[in-house]
Amino acid sequence: MFEERIIFHDAIETMEVDFCGTTFAVNADVDAFYDVVDKRLADSGRSWYFLVVYTDCVIAPEAWERFAERGKIANVKHGLGTVRVGASSQTREEIRQRAEQEAFRSNIFNTRDQAMLALGEMRKRRRDSRAAAEGTFLRVENVSLRFGGVKAITGVSFEIKRGEISSIIGPNGAGKSSMLNVINGVYHPQEGTVTYLGNARHQMRTHEAATQGIARTFQNIALFKGMSVLDNLMTGRNLKMKSNFLLQALYWGPAQREELAHRKKVEEIIDFLEIEHIRKTPVGRLPYGLQKRVELGRALAAEPTLLLLDEPMAGMNVEEKQDMCRFILDVNDQFGTTILLIEHDMGVVMDISNFVVVLDHGMKIAEGTPDEVRSDPTVIRAYLGTAH
Amino acid sequence: MQFFFEVLIGGLLSGVMYALVALGFVLIYKASGVFNFAQGAMVFFAALTFVGVMELGAPFGLALVITFAAMVLLGVATEKVVLRPLVNQPQITLFMATIGLTFFIEGLAQGMWGASVRGLEIPGIQDEPIEWAMDNWGIGISKFDLFAAGVSAVLVSVLAVFFNKTRVGRALRAVADDHQGALAIGIPLQNIWRIVWAVAGFVALVAGLMWGARNGVQFALTFVALKALPVLIIGGFESVAGAIVGGLIIGAAEKLGEVYIGPMVGGGIEGWFPYVMALLFLLVRPEGLFGERHIDRV
Amino acid sequence: MLYREAGQFKATYQEDQQIFPIRQDRIAIASILVFFYLVVPAAANQYWLQAILIPVLIFSLAAIGLNILTGYAGQLSLGSAAFMAVGAFAAYNFMLRVPGMPILAAFVLGGLCAAAVGIAFGLPSLRIKGFYLAVATLAAQFFIVWALTKFPWFSNYSSSGVITAQQVEILGYAFISPESKYVLTLAVVTVLALAAKNMVRSSIGRSWMAIRDMDVAAEVIGFRPMHTKLSAFAISSFYCGVAGALYAYTYLGTVEPEGFNLDMSFKILFMVIIGGVGSIMGSFLGAAFIVLLPIFLNISMHVLGDWVPHGLASNLELIVFGGLIIFFLIVEPHGLARLWQIGKEKLRLWPFPH
């Protein structure tokens, strides 16, 4: 009879235990149930998230100690995390207190849906941290992208590591920009997958990239021309702003506080990029080099985990290039941001990258450290063969 | 069933007339990327000028020539005064400018020729059913509508020859495909645009004559011309074939809708039916029947 | 030397983020408010209030609405008047059918109905841009006016859809005199204009401008296009809806669907273009300009008397409107608001030329 109260949801790595309507009057009741649970868990031979349903479950005070202990054991042996639903106020209080004493999360929710949502969050967090631990930060696998008859990318795979600066190089039209667009969801590849922080995906909506911590600058500056530098940078923080439009319309209380808090953050970036003097200038009026810098600022405002830069130094003079190089290195250094950039200036690429991927005609022709790539005959041929 | 066909054919034939207006839009859009909202006003201007000149005592042929000259003048002036200063502006700015142009042309036309409703007669063509079709099929097809369809067919053929066989026409097509490229190989864009506006003026003249003869020359003509917009949405902005097919679809759908759906909701749906249809169509196929899907480059 | 920013250092971001950061601007706005709230109702005659000031205010509100959509969010609409109609007829029906409905609540509900309709007709904006969208909004224009005329329920079964607005009463005070109607209109418009100003300098406003300026980039940094565009449609239509309700209740008293025709939509668009695309202040300037221009033309025609042929005035109006639109788009795309700005800058430098 206890058997059917234990359900394993393989797809979400979750064991659901339904205490619905059960009464634990004495220790023996607790043991009877938990023996079955333990056995089933042992049989499965792996770990699970626990979803425990307490609706109409009564636990007598004398049984509590045993109940808590058996739960703890199951959790230590086979648990990845626990969410609880529908406990009576008494049970709830008991769990809360124990949670506080023993420093675990009580995770009690009113509805099953809420619990499932929290479970999803838990699983995602774990996946992310595991991916981070394993080192697969971003993996592009066998990606192909076509525009009508034009093959922009053909079967490209590579991997970049967390915390590094990687570069994509290649002649014009090689598919470099398209690659970045695939990574942050602007273009949808016909084939292949992108795995980012342990999440494999085939296609995604463009605006989801930002929620995953991917920011980006564009080859042809894509600033919001009609807005000031400050406002452009503020847009970079949009995902972190929560107040609703009615509060914004009143510009009052939380909305104002939020605006100020983010303004402060943005001012830090303005300082970092040394653009204090042009704060209020409409970006359309700025010279090209400064616009590129502002665009970097907008990307940084989002505090990204992965920063994609499409030719950040194109069209700059030596001095501006040096500045930009310094900013890129600083961002990587100070914030630990992983950077993937496209650049034509070989000197710069070789200087600042840990890893280089070479594309030509949409295909990967080489990859490796700057030194490896530099001496690769295919690369040399590709570069000698094309004027750019 | 007979009734259905009668409505259908009537609709298709009036669709031809929409296509005629839409054609002018497409020409200008293809060559210069400008969505000329004023095409309808140009149609009105042409019809009114023609009637006005006739009233002054000019014979049909002369009136035609004079009006054509006026349209060319109008087109060239528009290119020079309105579009050239706005070159490289966002499309939406150009679009708004042509809305201004619409008001200007309408005011100008009525200011010159007065605002009263006039009749326009094309010698020898009456708006009456063809007896032969009536006798054999029992379907009423207006002689005039058929004539208009014929004129449109001729116009489209002439344009096709113009675009494919003449030097200017080929240059025009080159411009439509690639502005920068056309500049690079030395095609003077401004001349081309002027010619396009003149051709669009000519198309407006033909449309104006047809519409004017059918419904009388009056301000309401500009609303009819607006119906070319849903035609374009369905046909795609860049395709002459699209303008024609779109026109036929809209014409037929509008008449069938009025006859079969109209009574259910109290009638008078012709005014919005094409727009709502275009809107629904947009949701399914935003690039139009003949348009290509573009993915923005970044 | 009077209008100076110099010497006003902002010690905190909070000060810098004020709605009018320059002290003289704050003083100017305050004096303008005093003038319009206190001096005008006392000094202006009935004609000025009823035929000029009230419509200017109402159209300013509609222009703000369209400006939010077109100027800030970059989505062109040719159906503003239809959304005004929705507001007017919805408010009328709430007043008619809900006993004891407060008039201000009816205005708000009218606005909300317009917002809902706006969202429905804004849906195509998710797939299309620019003038494609303009055509879609034409559908709204024609369909709404048709529906309001065709379904007699909307006008409580009056002939040809004409409705007569109920008397406006707030807390027992009846707004009958032009002065009182003017002040009521002014109050509604002030509140909504300030709210609009606040929105456009907050995150929602930035989302609109981002979508307008570079939609792909906006999406890449996380703005959801659907949310952003539909919010612009909803809020814009809300403003138009409230403007429509005021149009019926404080301006004309009797309105019919046909009154909210395409021509009116164009007029509102012209107010935005001439006043200043993407400027709340410009919406007021544009509305005043477009309302006053025909009056001015008419008077000039009268002065010229028999010199000018009959009917020229209305055609001249078309020509002047059309010409001005083109002129502004070419010469000063930011409209009167920009001229206002330039004027202020001149003033800032005065009396020194540099």
Ligand SMILES: Nc1ncnc2c1ncn2[C@@H]1O[C@H](COP(=O)(O)OP(=O)(O)O)[C@@H](O)[C@H]1O
């Ligand atoms: N949006 C697009 N529509 C059509 N073709 C595109 C688009 N984006 C890129 N391409 C094509 O894909 C190829 C690769 O372009 P791109 O990625 O921009 O190259 P790179 O950045 O290496 O210079 C080119 O042939 C280009 O024309």
Ligand SMILES: [Mg+2]
């Ligand atoms: Mg590129």
